[in-house]
Amino acid sequence: MTTASPRSGIGIGINGLAKRFADRIVLDGVSLDVPAGSTMALIGPSGGGKSTLLRCLAGLEPFQQGTVAIGERTLSADANRQSLGWLRLSVGMIFQDYQLFPHMSALANVSAAPRWVGGLSAAAARDLAMDLLRKVGMDGHAAAFPGSLSGGQKQRVAIARALAMGPRVLLCDEITAALDPETKSDVLAVLEEIQRDGLTIMMVTHEIGFARRAADRVALLADGRVAETGDAREVIDRPSSERTSRFLAKVMG
Ligand SMILES: Nc1ncnc2c1ncn2[C@@H]1O[C@H](COP(=O)(O)OP(=O)(O)OP(=O)(O)O)[C@@H](O)[C@H]1O
Numbered sequence: 001m002t003t004a005s006p007r008s009g010i011g012i013g014i015n016g017l018a019k020r021f022a023d024r025i026v027l028d029g030v031s032l033d034v035p036a037g038s039t040m041a042l043i044g045p046s047g048g049g050k051s052t053l054l055r056c057l058a059g060l061e062p063f064q065q066g067t068v069a070i071g072e073r074t075l076s077a078d079a080n081r082q083s084l085g086w087l088r089l090s091v092g093m094i095f096q097d098y099q100l101f102p103h104m105s106a107l108a109n110v111s112a113a114p115r116w117v118g119g120l121s122a123a124a125a126r127d128l129a130m131d132l133l134r135k136v137g138m139d140g141h142a143a144a145f146p147g148s149l150s151g152g153q154k155q156r157v158a159i160a161r162a163l164a165m166g167p168r169v170l171l172c173d174e175i176t177a178a179l180d181p182e183t184k185s186d187v188l189a190v191l192e193e194i195q196r197d198g199l200t201i202m203m204v205t206h207e208i209g210f211a212r213r214a215a216d217r218v219a220l221l222a223d224g225r226v227a228e229t230g231d232a233r234e235v236i237d238r239p240s241s242e243r244t245s246r247f248l249a250k251v252m253g
């Protein structure tokens with residue numbers, strides 16, 4: 001693996017997922033399918049469980065019931081360490097607040113996992129990271145530290161880092177929420193390019209216009225349940241659930 005050629009996506013299947021924090025039910029039997037190579041936008045009110053769902057998919061959060069299938073592998077509530085390790089390598093995740101390593105250059109942020117987890121030589125990890133920084137338009141800032149980069153630049157480095165281990169699935173949690181409108185569209189353009197590579201993407205977003213244009217399917221999560229899911233344009237233009245209509249009326253003003 002010395003080039004940044006992407007691996008194509010694999011499907012996600014979520015079946016009856018239930019998650020509690022102490023006795024508070026946060027996900028209440030969520031079932032969703034994201035076909036390989038497609039994009040699902042996850043929308044819904046604050047506190048509805050969107051971030052928690054992505055964290056369960058990324059193996060960052062245990063759950064109590066149901067299953068998560070990533071490609072051929074299915075994880076249940078009692079997933080062992082080995083399958084969680086596999087999950088973390090197959091799934092890349094990007095957050096609203098970037099979560100870059102502050103003491104490392106953009107290049108080192110991207111090359112660290114391929115070098116130290118993937119076992120690439122220093123030169124191969126560097127070449128891979130440079131290819132990925134080029135892909136997100138940040139090769140001119142390879143030596144820069146996160147503190148000297150703008151929000152949009154940091155997010156583009158974070159995207160390159162999420163791609164560095166060749167994930168099959170990319171999870172994005174409100175990755176443009178902290179950015180101004182112009183920078184937002186730069187980051188969304190990078191995401192659209194990744195879609196063209198065939199990765200499977202699940203993204204939490206409040207950008208309804210982007211969801212309508214770029215996602216294949218949309219799901220609305222409220223109170224830990226899927227209120228509605230379907231073709232992105234159909235759901236956004238003609239929601240069939242009252243909960244979706246109410247939410248869209250609010251966010252679209
Ligand atoms: N670590 C935690 N411990 C206890 N409760 C939590 C924890 N993380 C999330 N919750 C609760 O779970 C519920 C769902 O939170 P989550 O962050 O998944 O919502 P969200 O849909 O992503 O909201 P937002 O749009 O504001 O980001 C909320 O009631 C939240 O308070």
Ligand SMILES: [Mg+2]
Pocket residue numbers: 050051052173
């Ligand atoms: Mg959230």
